[in-house]
Every structure is written in structure tokens, then in C-alpha cells.
Amino acid sequence: MKQFEFFGKQVSRRQLLTGTAALGSVLVAGGLTGCGGNAQASSIRDIGFWHLLSGGDGIKMQAMISRANEANPGFKVHPTVLAWGPPYYTKLAMASAGGRPPEVAIMHASRVPGYAPGGLIDPWDLDLLAEHGVTGDNFAPRIWEKSQQNGKVFSIALDSHPFVMFYNTDIAGKAGVLGASGQLQEVTTPQEFMVMAREMQKVTQAHGLSFGYLGSGSQMWRLFYTLYKQHGADIELIPGQPMKVDRDAAIESLEFMASLFDDTIAAKAGDISTGIAEFARGDSGMLFSGVWELPTLKKAGLPVDAATIPTLYGTPAAYADSHSFVLPRQLNVDDAKRRDVYKFVSDVLKGSISWAEAGHIPAYQPVVQSQAYRDLTPQIHYANAADSIAYDPEAWFSGSGSDWQTYFAENVQNVFLGRDKAAAGWDAFERRTNTLLSRPNPV
Template identity: 35%
Template sequence: MTGSSSRMRLTRRGLLGAGIAAFAAPALAACSSPAVAGLTGAQLDPKTLVYWNLFGGGDGSRMQTMEAHYQQTHGGPSSLQSTVFAWGNPYYSKLTLATVGNKPPDIAISHLTRAKNLAQAGIIEPITDAELGLVGLSAADFNPKAWAAQRLGGHNIAIPLDTHPLVMFYNVDVCSKAGLIGSDGKLKPIHGMSEFESALKAISKVTGGIAASLANVAETATPWRFFTTLYHQHANASPVLSDDGAKFTIDDGIAVEVMSRVASWVKQGWMNDALNYADAETDLFTGKAGFYFEGEWEITTAQGIKGLKFGMVPVPTLYDQPASQADSHTFVLPKKDRTPAQRQQVMGFVKSMLDQSMTWAKGGHIPAYLPVRNSDAYGKLEPQADYASAANDAVYDDPAWYSGSGSTFENIIGAQLALAQQRAVSPKAALAATRSQLQVYLRTPSPL
């Protein structure tokens, strides 16, 4: 059902169901457009498609380029109203409030790891195969990992735009001096722990300090992304969360091994003990480190550094199998009554965005739309094509009402992983603290 009778009432449980554990009035601050449908109740031309997203910086400018193309081909500026909100809970708060208030946008962006919470809370509605077919789309057009991850209860709840995994950046000049660059000018393949640690040792001799940088001060997401990447490279790793977040089922042995290994790199002087986000990437840019682990979106920052020669590859497989922590930006349909013409309009917008995935890919994100991902043009896009395989080995956060990108779960476990990297606490102590702090969330029944 899509009528107002089926909409969730505005309750604390409903907000939690959308993954919003810390809603506050400041989250309703004015957004980038003065005529915003939804919270402000502004009147729009009924033919105007209302689109909400959370893209700033380089992503924001590329999305604006894609939006402009849509407007040029669909009737001009009045055909689309796009509004940008602050990343994270403020965005999801607004989307939830607008939907339960019966004034949602026509189409919105959601992280895939947050979309399931929105679907279970009744904020977004399924996307049928028939609706995909309106613009010639089908499941076969999308990266299988991303497509499978968005499925819920046998339904499609989101249309993936991309996959954005953790990757390894490398400084070409530093790695060349360390003997790690091949005749093609790219990083030689690194297979297994022994080769990786040998590379760290060689780079450290060049820099006279650390070999690899990883943000861990005032930063919880990156330590979690790096840890879960290595954790899931173990073939027998259990889910970290199970039963929709009711159980913390991490394999203690594997978790301690990964944390201990990272701490050993710090002890050897091969990895930083404490760096914030900006300083961690600056160390790569200035040649103080040869490797840097972060999301591929930092490609834009790296490209803006004059004279910097860098490359990007998937995180090397150090254990049993390739794995890369990732999320995806997806298009979702907020629950509302729609005419057939409006459904056609929404799907036409999605198709236009997917067709422009090469523009989006220039910002680092790996296209989920296979006609672009498998094209010759994308194959020639460097360094993007060099790490594109990471999308096939994507590991999404386990579902829970308190998990996903920018979530309470990431903040809790990421903080402890950061302390373990800093060698401020032992791996076992970090694991025990995480388990203790998660208890209130594990014991709280899902509010869905």
C-alpha cells in the first residue's frame, strides 16, 4: 500500500526504525534551497521532480553536472528540484520526517546499509521489476554484489548507483625508491602477508618513518573499515552482527589476530600510532608514507595535489580471500501515492543518472551500472579501473537497526579499534570494551 493510511506514525520507535538514534531539533536547519518540498511545505509545479541527496564537495559538483544534463533533456530547470542535506543522521532525520508527514521527495539517495532500516520502518517502498522495465532496466544491469545486498524479503528496495570501497593509495615516487613499482609505472602486485610486510619494511627505509598511514584520531569509520576488510579476508570469519543486530557474533580469535597484526606494524614503526584524517592523507601526499588506506573518494583530493604521482589498488589480500569494506549510494523511493506517469518520471530520472555513471566515476566511485562499468571508456579511466575489482569483493556492514555508514555501531567499535592501533589498549581489551558497550543495543529489540 502507498496511501496515507499505511504510513508510519511519527514516534520515537519510528525514528529509531529509520536508523536515527540521536535525533535533535538542530537537524531541521534550513537546507540549500529556499523552496524545499517536504518540511517547508513549499508549493511546486506538480510536474517538477523533487530529489533529495547528501552529496557535498566533489560528489556534489559532479551530481550537479548530472542533474543539469537531466534538466536539459527533460524540459529545463523546472523539471527538477534537487536539495542537498547534511551527511549522516540529519539527512535521514529529514527524510523520515518528511515521509511520515506525507510530504516526501519523489526520489532520494540512501546508503545501501541504511536503506534496509528505512524499508523496514516503512519510509521507502519496494521497486518492482515492472518499474525497472519502464526504462529498460533489470537486475542483470547491476553489479551482482550491490544488487544482492539491496534485496530485502524478496523485494528490491533500492537501485545502486555505485560501490565505494576502502582502497589502498600509493605514492609512486616513494614506492619506486622502495623497488615496488613495475615497468608499467604501477605498483607491483602484493600477495599475502609476507610480501605486504616486506613492502612496508622497504618503504619505511625510504621514508625514514612510517610506511602506511591510516586515520585513527577523531575518526572511527576508517579504523572499522580497515579492520572489517582484513577480518573478512579470513575465509572462516563469522558475521560481526547476527539476527538483525541482536547478537554480537564476531570471531574473537580472528578479531584479536587482525588487531594484533596492525599493532605490530605500529610497534615496528611501519604504521602510524596516531593521525587524524587530514594528516593521514597528507603523509601520503608529502612522501612521508608510501601507502594510505581510505575510501576511493579521496581521489579528488589527491588529484588536486600539484606534482603528486599516485595510484590506487584494492586492499591487498593478506589472508585467505579478497575483501573490501564498502557501501553503495542508492536511489530509493520514499513512500507516497504515485500515478503511473509519476512512476515513469522517477524511473526516467534514475536511468538518466545511471547513464551518466562515467561522470560519477571520475570522483572515484565504482559504477554499479554494468553497461558503464564494463565499457571501454571506463576501462581506460585511471586509476579508477585499477581498483574496480574491489566492487566484486565488497563487504557491507551486517544489518542492524543501529549499524551502517555513520552509525552508532561504527562509532563504538571504531573507537576501540583506534585505541588498539594506538596501542593504548590491548586487542582483547578493545574487544571486551566493544562487547560491553554494545550490550544495550543488543538487548534492545528492533523497533521495526
């Protein structure tokens, strides 16, 4: 009997004909019963959602999306996850300009000033938002202020994620630097901080502080900008004008950072991964990093607590950004889908206690004020950072994952390695910034 190959298997002609007939029956039956199913499916509106959240954050976001989908049978949100940084923002801009954007997307709040003026994102309708129980009063003033451009709200913050200080309570206790509350003693000057770090180094016999920075402009910038803002100083980036900056405060901040990398307080050189690994194995007492590292540190089984980075120059400040929902510009707005987006965003905000579990500070204040949030440790110990967060100075080229932070690294990394003076590194970065300020916004 003649044999045929079917999906890699040898079958006879009779088997093939029998199987095909059976398959045809299934397809016909499926087609008949599927008419009702397809009609039902077509009534469910598909909502495209782009974000750049990966790892533990991505898992948490997917869970929140799933809960929103289950609670709202009229629509289904379909997430697309893209690479963090310039690739994501470039693709989002191209999609909006080309008329093929998702219905909703996540942007860092610091990147919105580069997109709103060019019409790449639409403002939010505050009345429609209020219909779903979300108003400006639900957000901390600094966060709500950041959501606006020229009097219109262009982003709705999910969180604030500040740069903080994690510490090992066992090491801190042995070093004698814990207060009566069981939390780290307060230090208010650079010198006091360095003394505390050296006491922890005596316990670890390695380092007092972990802070990996090599090759990461974002990591360098987060600590620098925290210290700079603690001077009570601002940076203004006005197109067509030179950068307005407190040069002395900038140089002093860089010099203090460089002084930490003495192979006693902190390693002379290391990247983010080595810094986190060092802290996780107990070879340092403190770690400067973002709140998003909390799940990793807890998984390592560390006796970990956290606090805002100590105020060393008089003014409380912590570098931070916010993952925020935006409405990419639609050539033809589907009113039903847009209303679905408002419902989806409100559901995620109201359910953001799970986002807090990942370390982030929820932007939606009813969650922050809940007992469930107050029971989260160490999250509650740095919740006050939301009152002093420092977003990047506004410009079309600044913000999280921007090339501007890469330029910062290119000019100041050698300062931290001891190869350049702080003044030389800062002045070079300032010149590079002034070149950007002389150019128009490309989007």
C-alpha cells in the first residue's frame, strides 16, 4: 500500500483519507459552532498595551493585567514588552507618528516632556478619569505636578521608584550603628556617613558600602542627582540657552562620590551586578540602588531593611522616576476602547498594593494610606521618599534610559576611577549638554 508522509510520520492512503475526512468533520462542526463564538469574541474589544517592564516587575504587571481582564469581560488588554531604554522610546515615537500605536503605554514620567509637545501622546480627560474614581487629589502633589505639561495632564503615575539605601541589619547591629528603633542611626554630613560605612567595613572585612557604577550612566546619575539636589540646587535646561547649574554643588557631589571608592568604604570599580552580589553575600553593610532591587535581596534571605539616602547636604532629596500611563496619539480615536483604557488604568491603580510588594511606592494614595501598605517592611521605611523625590530636569533629551545619562557616564566615570578631576569631568559634561540644548527636539 502506498505510504505518505504526514507531519513527519508514515501513514497509509486509507489512514490519510480517513483522517482527512474526520478532520473535515471537526472543521465543519467547529465552523458551525464557532459562528456564535466568533461573534462573541468580536464583541470583546482588544486593547494594545506597550510597556518596558521585565523580570519581577514584568511578572507583577502581567498579574495586574490578568486581574483587570478578568474583572472586565468587555475588553482584553494585550501587553507587548519591549526592551528598556532608547529602543523602547524610539519605537513608541515611531508608532505614534506612523499611526500604529497601542491604545495605552507605560512611559517614565521624566520622558514625557520630550513627547507631549510634539503631539505624540494625548492628554487625559480628567472628567472621564473621575468617573472611574481617580482624581488629582489621589496623588502626592509632586507626582501630580509632574504629570502635567502646559496645564494638561499627559501621564498618570503608577508609582514612584526612588534611589534608596538598603542595609543589612545584622552587620549594622554588630557595627553599633543601629538606633533604639532598630533602624539605622541618622547621619547628616558626608563625614558622618563615611564613619558609619567604615564601622560596617570592620565587620565585613570587605566593604562598608556597595555601589556598582561602571558602564552605567543611569546608576551614576541617580546617586549624583540625589546628592546635587540635597544641596538645594536646581538644573534648568532651556532650549537655545546654556545649562543653568550650581557648578560648585555639582563638583562637590562628584568629589564626594569619588571619595567613597577607596576600596574600603566601597570598591574602587565595579558594575551594578557585582555591587548587588557583594551586598547579597554579606560583604558590605549597605547598598545604594533602586527600590526595584528589593525582591532580589529578599529572595537572597538577607536581614535587609531600607531607608532614604541620608540627607548629607541639608535638603532632603532622592532621585526618582515614575512608571506612568500615557495615551499614544490615535489617528482615529475609538471612543469605546478609550473608555476601556480609563477603566483598565483605574483598576491597576486601585490594585497596586501588589506593585508595592515589588518595592515601588504606589502613586495612588489610597493604597499608600491602607493598612496593607503600612504592614509592608521595609517599604514603609522609605515611603517618605515620595515627599522629596527629584525628577530629572526637563528637556527633550533627559530622563530615564536617555542618551543624556550615557553622556554623563562618558564624562565623569574617569573621575570616579581617579583619572580625572571632578571639575574637568563636570565641565566636559556641561559642554556636551549645551550642544544638545542648541538643537531642536527631533520628535
